[in-house]
Amino acid sequence: xxxxxxxxxxxxxxxxxxxxxxxxxxxxxxxxxxxxxxxxxxxxxxxxxxxxxxxxxxxxxxxxxxxxxxxxxxxxxxxxxxxxxxxxxxxxxxxxxxxxxxxxxxxxxxxxxxxxxxxxxxxxxxxxxxxxxxxxxxxxxxxxxxxxxxxxxxxxxxxxxxxxxxxxxxxxxxxxxxxxxxxxxxxxxxxxxxxxxxxxxxxxxxxxxxxxxxxxxxxxxxxxxxxxxxxxxxxxxxxxxxxxxxxxxxxxxxxxxxxxxxxxxxxxxxxxxxxxxxxxxxxxxxxxxxxxxxxxxx
Numbered sequence: 001x002x003x004x005x006x007x008x009x010x011x012x013x014x015x016x017x018x019x020x021x022x023x024x025x026x027x028x029x030x031x032x033x034x035x036x037x038x039x040x041x042x043x044x045x046x047x048x049x050x051x052x053x054x055x056x057x058x059x060x061x062x063x064x065x066x067x068x069x070x071x072x073x074x075x076x077x078x079x080x081x082x083x084x085x086x087x088x089x090x091x092x093x094x095x096x097x098x099x100x101x102x103x104x105x106x107x108x109x110x111x112x113x114x115x116x117x118x119x120x121x122x123x124x125x126x127x128x129x130x131x132x133x134x135x136x137x138x139x140x141x142x143x144x145x146x147x148x149x150x151x152x153x154x155x156x157x158x159x160x161x162x163x164x165x166x167x168x169x170x171x172x173x174x175x176x177x178x179x180x181x182x183x184x185x186x187x188x189x190x191x192x193x194x195x196x197x198x199x200x201x202x203x204x205x206x207x208x209x210x211x212x213x214x215x216x217x218x219x220x221x222x223x224x225x226x227x228x229x230x231x232x233x234x235x236x237x238x239x240x241x242x243x244x245x246x247x248x249x250x251x252x253x254x255x256x257x258x259x260x261x262x263x264x265x266x267x268x269x270x271x272x273x274x275x276x277x278x279x280x281x282x283x284x285x286x287x288x289x290x291x292x293x294x295x296x297x298x
Contacts, residue, residue, distance in 0.1 A: 028291040035287020041280035049097045061090035061247050070263040080265040082256060084245075088265065091247035092273050098159060098248045099277065102241075103229035106166035107221050113167070114174025115217075119205055121175070122182030133179070136172040144169050145231060152240040162241045166228055177220050181213035215292045222285035226278035233274050249274050 029035055048055065065085035073080040079088035117136070121129040139147065151165035185191065186209060194204045235241040236250030244251055249270040256266025 025288075025291045029287050032287040032290060034283050035290075038280040038283025038285075038287065041276060042284060045096060045100070045277055045280070048093055049100050052093050052097055055093055056087075056090040058094055060087060061094045062086065062245050070259065070266070072263075073265055079269040080263075082252070082266050083259055083263075086245075088252075088269050091252060092249070092269055095247040095249045095252060095270065096273065096277075098242055098246070099229050099232060099250075099274075102159065102162055102166065102232035103225045103277075105163050106170055106228045106232075107224050109163075109167040110170030110174045110224075111178075111217065111221055113171045114176075115178050115210070117171070117175040118178030119182060119210065122179040123186055123201075123205055123209060129179075132175070136175050139169075139172040140176075144173075145234070148231060149235065149238070149240055152235055157240050157243055159242050159246075162232055162235055165235070166231060170224070170228075173224075174217075174220070178213065178217055181216050182209055185209050185212045219285060219289040219292060222288055223282060226281035226285075229281075230274065230278050 052058070063086060065081070068077070068081040068085035069083055071077055071081040071085070077087050077089065079092060082088055082091070117132055121132050142150075148162075148165040148169040151168055152161055155161035155164060191204065191208060194208060232241060233248075233250030233253070236248045237254045239254070241250055242248040244255060252270040253267050253274075256263070256270070260267045
């Protein structure tokens with residue numbers, strides 16, 4: 001009777017619930033104050049992107065008033081006006097959307113295509129791995145920015161063509177990153193067990209390999225968004241990106257560079273937008289890297 005009571009008592013004891021991996025990562029990331037500052041800044045920037053038309057109309061960012069040329073920041077025009085009398089605050093807000101579309105879009109598509117090639121080469125190996133990786137090596141011999149500029153100049157300046165140029169330039173990088181992550185997973189026992197049990201290859205890759213290899217990829221993707229925003233702005237500054245009068249941070253810098261001695265606000269505010277966005281993404285990426293690193297568990 002006592003044995004049955006002991007068994008019943010042991011059964012009734014509530015075991016502490018194990019935290020999900022996402023909650024554990026979030027708990028550890030919250031301890032990194034610098035990462036949370038970066039997350040807060042990028043959250044505000046994303047809100048400005050989503051609510052840009054609510055904050056200020058798009059037409060207002062294009063409206064010219066030659067009487068307000070080079071107007072300094074004031075209560076009516078928070079960031080001042082540019083060389084055509086257009087409100088710089090409105091242009092910075094709506095330029096956020098274009099810059100983030102190019103930065104995030106290039107990374108997402110680069111991960112999808114790089115994930116496809118990296119999964120194939122990392123999982124199957126052999127001659128297929130050799131052929132694909134040698135092709136990627138050819139692209140890697142060309143500096144990233146030079147390759148993107150060459151593609152954009154061949155296609156012509158526009159938002160779509162800048163996206164295509166950045167996407168193509170990112171594929172070799174992510175193919176290598178994802179391939180390396182997958183190679184660390186495919187040799188483990190649970191993958192071999194799945195193969196021995198006759199589990200379909202597609203199921204093994206999608207359900208076991210990729211989820212266990214995604215951690216480093218997420219960190220690289222987060223860090224790459226800032227790089228892509230800087231690259232897209234640089235291409236627009238050089239005249240290969242979005243063309244005026246459409247608001248974009250890089251093109252705003254290009255338009256204001258000739259007037260920066262007597263109207264520095266023309267370049268200060270779009271420049272600050274670029275720096276803050278890239279910095280916040282990098283700070284958040286550093287915190288995410290630390291949160292995902294199993295060696296730093298407390």
